[in-house]
Amino acid sequence: MPPEQTDARDLDERAERQHLRSVFKRVMSVQVIALLLLWMLQHLFGNG
Amino acid sequence: MHPVNWAIVIVYLAYVVWDGLRRAKGTDEIEGYFLARRSLPWWVVGLSVMATQFSAVTMIGTTGQGATDGMRFVQFYFGLPLAMIILSVTLVPFLYRAKVFTAYEYLERRFDPKTRTLTALLFLVSRGMSAGVIISAPAVVFAAVFGWPVWASVALIGVPTVLYTMIGGVQAVAWADVKQMVLIVFALFAIVIVLLLGFPDGVGITDALTLAGTTGRLQAFDFHFDLSQKYTFWSGLIGGTFLMMSYFGTDQSQVQRHLTASSVDSARSSLFMSAYWKIPLQALVLMVGILVFVFYLFVRPPLLFNPAHEALVRDAAGGEYAQLESRYEQAFDRRRAAAEAIADARAGGNDTEERASIEQFRAREAEIEAIRDDALSLAGRVTGGESDDVNYIIPRFVLGQLPIGLAGIFIAGVLAAAMSSIAAELNALSTATVIDFYRRYVRTDGPDSHFLAVSKLATGFWGLFACVVAIYAVALGSLIEVVNRFGSFFYGSILGVFLLAPLKIANGRGAFVGLIAGMAVVGVVNFKVPSVQYLWHNVIGAVVVVAVGLLVSMTGGSPPDRAVAASPASPRPES
Numbered sequence: 312m313p314p315e316q317t318d319a320r321d322l323d324e325r326a327e328r329q330h331l332r333s334v335f336k337r338v339m340s341v342q343v344i345a346l347l348l349l350w351m352l353q354h355l356f357g358n359g
Numbered sequence: 360m361h362p363v364n365w366a367i368v369i370v371y372l373a374y375v376v377w378d379g380l381r382r383a384k385g386t387d388e389i390e391g392y393f394l395a396r397r398s399l400p401w402w403v404v405g406l407s408v409m410a411t412q413f414s415a416v417t418m419i420g421t422t423g424q425g426a427t428d429g430m431r432f433v434q435f436y437f438g439l440p441l442a443m444i445i446l447s448v449t450l451v452p453f454l455y456r457a458k459v460f461t462a463y464e465y466l467e468r469r470f471d472p473k474t475r476t477l478t479a480l481l482f483l484v485s486r487g488m489s490a491g492v493i494i495s496a497p498a499v500v501f502a503a504v505f506g507w508p509v510w511a512s513v514a515l516i517g518v519p520t521v522l523y524t525m526i527g528g529v530q531a532v533a534w535a536d537v538k539q540m541v542l543i544v545f546a547l548f549a550i551v552i553v554l555l556l557g558f559p560d561g562v563g564i565t566d567a568l569t570l571a572g573t574t575g576r577l578q579a580f581d582f583h584f585d586l587s588q589k590y591t592f593w594s595g596l597i598g599g600t601f602l603m604m605s606y607f608g609t610d611q612s613q614v615q616r617h618l619t620a621s622s623v624d625s626a627r628s629s630l631f632m633s634a635y636w637k638i639p640l641q642a643l644v645l646m647v648g649i650l651v652f653v654f655y656l657f658v659r660p661p662l663l664f665n666p667a668h669e670a671l672v673r674d675a676a677g678g679e680y681a682q683l684e685s686r687y688e689q690a691f692d693r694r695r696a697a698a699e700a701i702a703d704a705r706a707g708g709n710d711t712e713e714r715a716s717i718e719q720f721r722a723r724e725a726e727i728e729a730i731r732d733d734a735l736s737l738a739g740r741v742t743g744g745e746s747d748d749v750n751y752i753i754p755r756f757v758l759g760q761l762p763i764g765l766a767g768i769f770i771a772g773v774l775a776a777a778m779s780s781i782a783a784e785l786n787a788l789s790t791a792t793v794i795d796f797y798r799r800y801v802r803t804d805g806p807d808s809h810f811l812a813v814s815k816l817a818t819g820f821w822g823l824f825a826c827v828v829a830i831y832a833v834a835l836g837s838l839i840e841v842v843n844r845f846g847s848f849f850y851g852s853i854l855g856v857f858l859l860a861p862l863k864i865a866n867g868r869g870a871f872v873g874l875i876a877g878m879a880v881v882g883v884v885n886f887k888v889p890s891v892q893y894l895w896h897n898v899i900g901a902v903v904v905v906a907v908g909l910l911v912s913m914t915g916g917s918p919p920d921r922a923v924a925a926s927p928a929s930p931r932p933e934s
Contacts, residue, residue: 352577357578
């Protein structure tokens with residue numbers, strides 16, 4: 312494979328990894344917020 | 360049910376069938392019929408993935424579970440976002456780029472034909488039966504609530520679904536799923552609004568949540584590490600991650616959804632939709648049940664929610680039931696007074712009075728539960744079986760309390776949930792039958808039109824099979840339980856085989872022996888240590904398959920002979 316094609320592929324893969332990392336952070340942030348809301352619900356109203 | 364509600368249900372059914380068929384373009388070839396020529400946008404695939412997993416049992420059973428048990432069940436989904444992220448960087452891009460029709464097809468490329476055939480066969484047996492169960496669960500409830508024979512309910516759900524799935528293939532299924540998911544979410548939000556507006560004057564949303572929380576129904580987290588507890592934070596996070604990875608990554612009914620996406624990125628994005636929304640959606644479903652519980656603190660519900668059992672008990676043990684009802688009425692009035700006292704104390708800001716009212720309320724709630732237990736035992740004695748009416752709580756509420764029109768929308772939503780799940784199963788069953796068996800062993804070569812015709816016949820066959828299983832599901836109860844239990848033996852084990860695939864050292868013999876060993880160990884754990892709950896079976900199965908598979912591969916002598924070139928660690932097939 313010519314070097315310029317290898318470079319292009321490396322760049323693609325790096326961009327893909329970065330994209331997945333940012334999605335991972337977003338998904339986990341949303342889940343943490345959802346779990347915190349459930350936690351608050353349980354503790355604000357759960358003990359009576 | 361009011362004619363307006365029936366009209367809504369009928370119009371909805373007609374629309375779904377018509378629109379599903381109208382959108383069924385490009386189904387004149389097998390790749391169009393099974394994979395929509397890999398052309399669907401991410402949001403269609405994402406909604407289809409969610410609709411497939413959201414069955415009628417979720418609409419009526421999980422909401423009912425919310426009413427009786429509260430928020431606890433949400434823990435089951437704690438592993439789902441993590442599983443989706445792992446799949447989106449491992450199996451999904453790999454299966455997509457391998458250009459396969461089924462997940463099992465890939466196993467032959469990587470390992471050998473027997474591993475593919477065994478996993479595909481396990482899928483057909485378990486999913487064929489479960490398609491019947493998915494129809495029968497709402498059909499039995501509809502039959503009892505509307506007083507129909509079970510076959511009529513099965514026909515109402517099964518016939519339109521088989522029709523559009525058989526003719527329109529995966530495109531019809533996916534586009535129907537989109538509408539079905541929108542309808543389901545709309546119905547859930549509408550019911551929440553009606554419930555909030557239906558509380559008596561002086562009872563606000565925070566009072567409602569206090570009443571629910573007082574009975575433990577807002578308990579969403581249980582941090583005890585106890586293998587014998589069905590739903591805990593740890594079983595949901597660890598066992599749930601393995602289960603969801605297996606379901607979304609190796610079960611053909613889900614794999615086929617993301618194989619229809621227009622690109623790897625679209626396939627990934629479709630899974631991220633579930634990663635974002637599944638836990639909030641499931642919390643909404645359970646919250647509907649919790650709010651129905653609160654509603655019934657102020658409006659007296661029936662003592663038994665299953666109307667068929669209620670009628671039988673009145674006939675066979677009328678005197679005893681009348682006594683229970685009388686006790687129930689008095690206990691209900693006392694509990695309502697205690698609930699109102701809590702709201703009054705909160706409004707007056709009187710903490711001491713509020714605490715005393717809460718203690719009163721808990722005692723009254725325990726009294727009601729004891730009477731309900733007696734009534735359910737009586738129903739069990741009369742009907743000669745275990746009586747559990749959780750699945751009837753929401754349908755009775757919808758038909759008795761919701762305004763005209765909204766009840767029709769909710770019933771249409773239940774049908775939508777059932778149809779979307781069944782359609783995906785039928786589509787996947789047909790794909791595995793044709794690709795993994797017919798085209799692999801019976802006729803390996805032939806025109807596309809021939810395989811397309813066989814695929815439609817296979818869809819029709821599995822639809823008929825599912826309907827027959829659904830009609831006889833009550834009589835087949837124990838058999839279905841055996842099949843479902845058997846199914847839980849191999850979910851984790853099949854995941855184990857797919858986890859072995861990227862490991863270069865693993866070979867076909869190791870994968871096959873590992874698969875058998877994984878299922879056997881889970882079977883032994885299931886029967887010898889029944890206290891270990893089923894979510895952990897997925898972890899045990901997957902770990903045993905990987906461990907045994909690696910051991911056998913290393914000691915087997917022959918090097919991995921198959922397409923390690925097709926493993927995820929290797930260059931992409933198409934590049």
